[in-house]
Amino acid sequence: MAKNLSVFIDESGDFGEFDPHSPFYIVSMVLHDQSEDISDYLSNFCHHISELGFSNHAIHTAPLIRKDVSEYENLSREERRKLFNSLFHLARRLPIRFLSVTVSKITSTDEIELTYRITKELKKTLTAKNNYFSDFDKIIVYYDNGQVQLTKIITAIFSVLFENVEMRKVRPVDYTLFQVADLICTVELAEAKSRSCGLSKSENDFYMGVQSFRKNIYKHIQKKLL
Numbered sequence: 001m002a003k004n005l006s007v008f009i010d011e012s013g014d015f016g017e018f019d020p021h022s023p024f025y026i027v028s029m030v031l032h033d034q035s036e037d038i039s040d041y042l043s044n045f046c047h048h049i050s051e052l053g054f055s056n057h058a059i060h061t062a063p064l065i066r067k068d069v070s071e072y073e074n075l076s077r078e079e080r081r082k083l084f085n086s087l088f089h090l091a092r093r094l095p096i097r098f099l100s101v102t103v104s105k106i107t108s109t110d111e112i113e114l115t116y117r118i119t120k121e122l123k124k125t126l127t128a129k130n131n132y133f134s135d136f137d138k139i140i141v142y143y144d145n146g147q148v149q150l151t152k153i154i155t156a157i158f159s160v161l162f163e164n165v166e167m168r169k170v171r172p173v174d175y176t177l178f179q180v181a182d183l184i185c186t187v188e189l190a191e192a193k194s195r196s197c198g199l200s201k202s203e204n205d206f207y208m209g210v211q212s213f214r215k216n217i218y219k220h221i222q223k224k225l226l
Contacts, residue, residue, distance in 0.1 A: 005136040006032040007158075008170075009143045010181035011150055012062065012189045015114055018105045021200070024192050025108075025118060027150065028100040028184040030177050031226060033136075036095040042176050045090045052082055058172035059087050059179050061186040065206045077206060084183075084206075088217065091180045097226040098181075100188050101125050104196075111149070119153050126161055129226055138164045142178060145169050187221050 013025035032038070049057060063069040064080050072080060101121040108114040126133070133139060139162050145151045158165045172178045193199055194210045207213035 001035075002137040003135065004034040004138045004140060005133070006030075006034055006177065007139060007141045008032070008175065008177040008181045009141065009150075009154060010178060010185050011147060012185040013105065015111045015147065015149050018108070020197065023105055023197055024189060025103045025105055025114060026100060026185050026188050026192070027118065027122060027154075028098060028181050028188060030181040030184065031097045031099070031132075032177055033095070038094055038096075041090060041094055045086060045176060049083065049086050052079075052086065054083065056173065059083060059182070060172070061087065061183050062189075065186070066200075066202045080206070087179060087183050088220075090176070091183055091224065092220050094177075094180070096177070096180070096224060098184050098221075098224050099125050099129065099226050100184060102188060102192050104192075115149060115153065118150070119157065122153065123157055123161070126157065130161075132226060133162055138166060140166045140168060142168050142170045142175060144172060144178065184221060187218060191218050 008030040009027065011025070011027050013022055015025075049055075049059070057071075060069070061084060064072050064084055067073050067075065067080065075083075101118070103114065103117050103121055105114060108117060139158065141154060141158055143151060143154060155167055158167070170178055172182070190199060190203055190207065190213060193203070194213065199207065199210060199213075204210070207217065
């Protein structure tokens with residue numbers, strides 16, 4: 001039987017000019033060996049968030065923390081944390097691994113420079129784990145094509161580095177593992193900001209401080225790092 005790997009990719013940041021509120025560009029990749037059955041995990045997760053009033057909903061963790069979209073704006077911190085924790089605890093339990101790259105935009109003077117640095121870091125990260133990827137017969141990459149620049153980067157890198165690669169466009173609501181990739185991007189961003197410019201007011205309030213964030217969230221997510 002063929003051994004297939006799913007790779008769900010999400011990003012945090014954009015290819016625009018440096019903004020103090022968005023100082024990093026992060027790409028996170030959730031890796032799932034398709035021979036590992038996760039259907040029960042996903043079913044329980046969907047049932048739980050439905051009980052919270054979010055049936056058939058894709059959790060977007062950054063807007064959830066900032067409370068800056070209509071579906072989250074009237075929720076209390078406790079209600080938003082319940083939704084966040086549903087996805088967080090799912091990520092902890094799932095038989096998945098992840099890889100992530102973080103690029104500071106402070107030294108990236110333009111889109112070309114940022115594209116070069118993201119490409120370089122992604123290639124280096126994937127190449128370092130070649131033994132893991134080479135164990136699979138097919139690699140299926142899922143991305144929502146949210147940013148044209150990143151779509152081109154990941155298509156080029158995976159096609160060059162690996163054989164039998166298939167690219168698929170996804171809707172976040174259809175794939176919970178894509179939402180997990182979104183969560184990891186958000187967590188990696190918070191860690192990067194906590195070590196440089198500091199968390200925003202909304203992040204600090206949501207995570208209840210840097211120490212709480214690292215102890216209760218970040219260290220658990222890092223256990224899934226490949």
